[in-house]
Amino acid sequence: MISSQPQLRAVQVVRYVTPLREGGSLPAIIEADDEFLYVLKFRGAGQGVKVLIAELLAGEIARTLGLRIPEIVFATLDPVMSRTEPDEEIQDLLKASGGVNLGLHYLSGAITFDAVVNTIDATLASQIVWLDCLITNVDRTARNTNMLMWHKELWLIDHGASLYFHHSGQNWQEQSQRPFTQVKDHVLLPQASELEQADAIFRTILTPQRIQSIVSLIPDEWLEEAFPTESALESRKMYSQFLTTRIASSEIFVNEANYARKALI
Known part of the structure; x- marks a missing residue:
């Protein structure tokens, strides 16, 4: 839901x-x-x-x-x-x-997802790959999946390596429209055969208003500490615009993911 x-x-x-x-x-x-x-x-x-x-x-x-x-x-x-x-x-x-x-x-008793043991259907795999392309999550590889199986369901964890544009100091507008080339290493990419379907559904869900409501959750003190030369309002606006621009141009990262997937299979 x-x-x-x-x-x-x-x-x-x-x-x-x-x-x-x-x-x-x-x-x-x-x-x-x-x-x-x-x-x-x-x-x-x-x-x-x-x-x-x-x-x-x-x-x-x-x-x-x-x-x-x-x-x-x-x-x-x-x-x-x-x-x-x-x-x-x-x-x-x-x-x-x-x-x-x-x-x-804390998911007590959860076990690490293993792509060899745990089967994930194409729909869920595509949804997770799409998400990680959007947020530029470099940390969902076979070496470190950052997924858990808990009560026979798949749970996503550890997204601190996402949105790495805010560490680089580079132009965030340019980075918001770049393909996510690291998707080639995504542990679920071989199963992600429904990326276009995920894209069509998720673009309608993640409206600019929905993104703004999520970004509004960031405490001002975090933003002021992370970007001491900017106001919390300006920093919040940067995150909102980065994400909304990336969603609006999602065909860029979807095409990159499909290209990388074809090279695997």
């Missing part, structure tokens, strides 16, 4: 449970004041709040399209928690991450 106006809950971090060392940004499992566990992405880690912005936008776009994403929440962390953490690296991370961070509901 396609969601309407996106809304995110806010929780308070009450306990640091364990680090997830496989992530470059040192995510961790935490407990919140609602007694649920979340995978926390820290604003003080790695490339900072831009990773959180990408995770938020990509996740809520995917949810709007009807794909399965763990619930995303705003998770406020008090840096005083660092006092009880014996690991110095984690201490520094907690100190640097005071304020609003991003949490994703």
